[in-house]
Every structure is written in C-alpha cells, then in structure tokens.
Amino acid sequence: MTFKELGLNDQLLDGLAAMGFEKATPIQEEAIPVILKEKDLIACAQTGTGKTAAFLLPILHNLTNTTSASIDALILVPTRELAVQIDQNLEGFSYFANVSSLAIYGGRSGESFNQEKKALTTGANIVVATPGRLIAHLNLGYVKISELKYLILDEADRMLDMGFVNDLLKIIGYLPKKRQTLLFSATMPPKIRTFSKRILTAPEQITFAVSKPAEGIEQMVYLVQDENKAKLLQVLLGPKKGKGERILIFSSTKAAVSKIAKSLRSTGLSVGEIHSDFDQKIREETLRMYKGGRIEVLVATDILSRGIDVKDISLVVNYDVPSDGEDYIHRIGRTARADTDGIAITLVNRKDERKFQGVERLMERKIPKSPLPPIIQEREDKLASMPRRGGNSRHGGGNNRGGYNKNSKKPFNRNKGRNFERR
Numbered sequence: 001m002t003f004k005e006l007g008l009n010d011q012l013l014d015g016l017a018a019m020g021f022e023k024a025t026p027i028q029e030e031a032i033p034v035i036l037k038e039k040d041l042i043a044c045a046q047t048g049t050g051k052t053a054a055f056l057l058p059i060l061h062n063l064t065n066t067t068s069a070s071i072d073a074l075i076l077v078p079t080r081e082l083a084v085q086i087d088q089n090l091e092g093f094s095y096f097a098n099v100s101s102l103a104i105y106g107g108r109s110g111e112s113f114n115q116e117k118k119a120l121t122t123g124a125n126i127v128v129a130t131p132g133r134l135i136a137h138l139n140l141g142y143v144k145i146s147e148l149k150y151l152i153l154d155e156a157d158r159m160l161d162m163g164f165v166n167d168l169l170k171i172i173g174y175l176p177k178k179r180q181t182l183l184f185s186a187t188m189p190p191k192i193r194t195f196s197k198r199i200l201t202a203p204e205q206i207t208f209a210v211s212k213p214a215e216g217i218e219q220m221v222y223l224v225q226d227e228n229k230a231k232l233l234q235v236l237l238g239p240k241k242g243k244g245e246r247i248l249i250f251s252s253t254k255a256a257v258s259k260i261a262k263s264l265r266s267t268g269l270s271v272g273e274i275h276s277d278f279d280q281k282i283r284e285e286t287l288r289m290y291k292g293g294r295i296e297v298l299v300a301t302d303i304l305s306r307g308i309d310v311k312d313i314s315l316v317v318n319y320d321v322p323s324d325g326e327d328y329i330h331r332i333g334r335t336a337r338a339d340t341d342g343i344a345i346t347l348v349n350r351k352d353e354r355k356f357q358g359v360e361r362l363m364e365r366k367i368p369k370s371p372l373p374p375i376i377q378e379r380e381d382k383l384a385s386m387p388r389r390g391g392n393s394r395h396g397g398g399n400n401r402g403g404y405n406k407n408s409k410k411p412f413n414r415n416k417g418r419n420f421e422r423r
C-alpha cells in the first residue's frame, strides 16, 4: 500500500518521497488508519518494522500547518539515543510540513536545559522526551501540557523494566484525560497489559510476531571460554580492517566494553565505545562517527540494543549471552535491518550455555555451533588441560573470572552485581 492510499497529506508525501520511502510496511498499513480514526492503540512490534513512522506519520498528518501555544503530542522513550533518533526521523518526515518538534533528554549542559525550558514554555507541536528529564521540567511548573492531544509511549516494556513506572504515572497525571494514547512495545508481558489498562481507553490492538529475529540474519555461535574471547574477536575481526564494514559488539558490563575496545584497537581497527559512564555529548559524537563510517567497530552495553537504527551494520557480536532472550533478539536485530542481510555471532562460555538454550527456546530454533579457528581451539584445549587449584582440570574460565567452578558446580561471575550496565 502506498502512503497516498493511506490518506497522508501532500507535504508528508513529499517528505517521504525525499527519504525514499515508497510503500508502507505492514505495521504502518495497520496502525496508520487506526490512529487516523482517533482510536487508542496497543501495538506489539519490534524495532526494524517501521514502527516509528507508524506513529509519527498520522500525528504529523493531523498537526501539519497547525500552531499551538501548548504541547500537542508527547512521545516518551526510555533512552536519550532513542529520543535523538526519533527527533531526527521527525525532522525528515516533516521537512515540507510545518510542524515544530523538540527532543528533551538529560546528560547535557545547563544551557540545553534552558533552551528546553524556553521551548516548553512557548509550546511545540511534538515533544520527544525521556521521563526523568521531563519530570525535572514539570516540577518547575512552566510546561504547557494541559492541552495535550496525543501521548505515545515507545518501547514501553523497556521503560517499565528500567523502573520508570512511577515517573510515567506522574507525567500522565499532568495530562488531560481526553487524549489519544498509543503504546508501542516489543513484548507484551502481563505488567504491560496491566499498565495499559490504567492509561488507555478501549484500545485497538495490533500484534506482529515478536521474539523472532529478522529472516535475513545469519546466526552463529562459538563455544569459547572468557580467557579466549578477546583473542577470538581479534582473529575474526582483524581481517575486516579497512573494509568499510560496520561492526557492533555488545557486552553486558562497562568494564568489558573498555577491555574489548582496547584489544581490538591493538589490531589496528578503528573502535569506539559507548556506555553510561560516558558523557552524553561523547556518546552522541561516537554514534555519529560510527554512522558516518569514521569508526569501524562500536563496542557498547545494552544501552544501544533497542531502538537504535544504524544502517548497514554487517556484523553484530554478542561478547556474552544477554540475561534476557528478548535482549538477544534486540541486540542481533541491529543488523539485517530493512530487509538486508547480516551476521550475528554470539560467544558462549560454559556458564552461559544454559542461558543460550533459553534464547534458542524463545526463538524456537537451534543455532549451529561454529568450529573455532585452529589457533583458538589450541588455546581452549590447553586451558581445559591446565590443572586447577585443588587438582581438577579447568572447565572454562579459571582465575575466578566468570567461569565455571567444577568443585562447587556453581557458576560465578566476578562482575555480578557490581558493574552491570544500568540504562
């Protein structure tokens, strides 16, 4: 179906044509008519389906050429990166439509807080915000939000996982009861259903098959102990130096992100790193450099696993198995976006094997285990034959470094509870 057939106005059609969007994606075909009918909506859809345009386009259609002394539409998102990305989408779609928008999120200077304050005081058609930053403004009393017409929650499951539920309810308390509310979520656990009952009225529901990675992703697994992971990455990625490929590596901990980046830099690859200890400006600049091709490899925590849309990522590596199967699907979903092909490699140590079986169950498919390159296999064999303290041979990560202690039969992880990334 074309966007013209969906009834969008000419200014938006011009913007979409300039962006090269020819046909609506399935979620756009289903969601846009529902939103134009002014119904509340719950949509269960992953990123990569075109969900952002599915909610932005009908709202932009309604707000084209309108001015407002208040905020017309509020889009709440879990991360700063997603706020910036949605704002960029907004700029593209509304290039020919006269609609004002603003992204507000933390981690920046006092100057940007003042700019946000000014815009929130004078009004803007659309505001994209992270909950914490918006509450900081709402607490100061000047935000003109009582005339709001549209509330959109994007990545609602992630916002609840991150503990934003009270912030969201507080924000919603400032909004008029009569409004159109749209909730987008990659998963629909019971807590989302309960939450949605509190904030939506007689919503229509759209569900797209979730928990299944895109068809175009080739998934591979290497069984390898922690001691050999960095070396394996060097072997796998070293030959890619200067090939113009875009590679994304995920790790659960901040400390590992820095270690991986350092190890890969030593092979001559250009490597950037992103986790929550970096200043927002640096995070944005690193992402820009990566998108612009000035960085070949980006190493990140799960802060980047959802929602972030970078084109042409050819390879995603999971340095460890994420604790939640949905996170795995989101991480590997960063490649093979919009019907292209991509490869996703996961490094699984002995202690993560069972966790990975859980991921396979969720996806309802087994991922073939790839043979290790000979130089790494040799190291694995050597490691396995090394005596442990107490005389046993090693079973995976020795030195108490996130391995499997044969004596206790209990997996242990030095980083547990200390250094895991909070988004």
Ligand code: AMP
Pocket: 020, 021, 022, 023, 024, 025, 028, 046, 047, 048, 049, 050, 051, 052, 053, 307, 309, 337, 338
């Ligand atoms: P999203 O699921 O919103 O993160 O979108 C995934 C990617 O698909 C983004 O790069 C969008 O720009 C792109 N996209 C969304 N809708 C369309 C469309 N109708 N035609 C072509 N590309 C699209």
